[in-house]
Amino acid sequence: MTTSPHNLQELQLExxxxxxxxxxxxxxxxxxxxxxxxxxxxxxxxxxxxxATECGFFQLSNHGIALNRIEQAFTDxxxxxxxxxxxxxxxxxxxxxxxxxxxxAQVRPSTGTADQKESYQITRPRxxxxxxxxxxxxxxxxxxxxxxxxxxLGMKVLSxxxxxxxxxxxxxxxxxxxxxxxxxxxxxxxxxxxxxxxxAVDESHWRAGAHTDxxxxxxxxxxxxxxxxxxxxxxEASSQQWTPVEPQTGLVTCNIGxxxxxxxxxxxxxxxxxxxxxxxxxYQGARYSIAxxxxxxxxxxxxxxxxxxxxxxxxxxLQQRIQANFANxx
Numbered sequence: 001m002t003t004s005p006h007n008l009q010e011l012q013l014e015x016x017x018x019x020x021x022x023x024x025x026x027x028x029x030x031x032x033x034x035x036x037x038x039x040x041x042x043x044x045x046x047x048x049x050x051x052a053t054e055c056g057f058f059q060l061s062n063h064g065i066a067l068n069r070i071e072q073a074f075t076d077x078x079x080x081x082x083x084x085x086x087x088x089x090x091x092x093x094x095x096x097x098x099x100x101x102x103x104x105a106q107v108r109p110s111t112g113t114a115d116q117k118e119s120y121q122i123t124r125p126r127x128x129x130x131x132x133x134x135x136x137x138x139x140x141x142x143x144x145x146x147x148x149x150x151x152x153l154g155m156k157v158l159s160x161x162x163x164x165x166x167x168x169x170x171x172x173x174x175x176x177x178x179x180x181x182x183x184x185x186x187x188x189x190x191x192x193x194x195x196x197x198x199x200a201v202d203e204s205h206w207r208a209g210a211h212t213d214x215x216x217x218x219x220x221x222x223x224x225x226x227x228x229x230x231x232x233x234x235x236e237a238s239s240q241q242w243t244p245v246e247p248q249t250g251l252v253t254c255n256i257g258x259x260x261x262x263x264x265x266x267x268x269x270x271x272x273x274x275x276x277x278x279x280x281x282x283y284q285g286a287r288y289s290i291a292x293x294x295x296x297x298x299x300x301x302x303x304x305x306x307x308x309x310x311x312x313x314x315x316x317x318l319q320q321r322i323q324a325n326f327a328n329x330x
């Protein structure tokens with residue numbers, strides 16, 4: 001039997017977190033250097049495990065994705081979002097697929113209001129008819145190449161967690177197979193709308209309301225100077241202490257998702273985060289980011305080594321979360 005999404009522990013927590021809270025700039029987000037990964041894997045694994053069990057958020061340097069490839073991905077994303085609305089409406093987000101374009105359709109349980117953004121989801125097996133082939137002929141090949149680079153990095157990080165959990169090193173790579181029709185990892189391009197003139201922070205409107213991700217691992221690419229991302233580790237959720245994550249184009253910001261927290265029997269922490277509206281003194285222009293969500297293939301069963309939770313398919317788990325976070329908008 002499928003559990004109602006509103007009974008999930010993660011959503012019950014989110015529904016209490018719509019307030020502004022306080023900013024805490026004293027907490028440090030760990031930066032982990034992946035240089036010489038194969039020879040340093042044991043050291044890197046311990047650093048990742050500490051960051052993932054204590055904070056749930058960390059940043060990667062020397063991760064192997066070239067800066068010019070990241071910059072090209074942002075150029076492509078901005079070109080896509082600059083297309084006329086009529087063109088983007090021909091590539092709609094299809095219910096239950098996590099593929100296609102949407103605008104202000106995501107409603108967080110934490111706020112009950114639509115995120116002030118548009119997004120375009122790329123999930124490999126579900127993209128038929130959803131590429132802007134005429135307007136942006138190189139877009140598809142660029143994005144698929146970038147998605148493959150993200151997958152490689154994500155599996156590298158997840159192999160470290162597999163080692164610590166007592167799984168085979170390739171356990172998560174086998175659970176996220178891109179050549180399978182059940183593949184559901186997603187590359188998401190995000191455009192947070194510019195604000196016109198001075199805009200006060202309003203707790204009823206957010207670029208992205210407080211939430212945890214529902215995947216295994218998120219890789220987030222930000223652009224320098226485009227602030228707004230804040231995190232709140234679970235153990236401090238009740239105190240609403242939010243820490244800004246400095247955007248740097250060359251760093252990859254990572255966070256643990258609910259799927260991996262469940263898979264680890266809650267040893268790894270899925271961390272609350274949000275994107276706030278800019279204050280009157282801050283940059284008021286558009287904010288762009290790119291996220292890659294490592295989401296296990298549909299038919300993979302999720303159960304931790306200790307069996308703390310009943311087994312559930314990745315498909316059922318993900319559909320519960322998608323249904324709870326999107327609303328039909330006219």
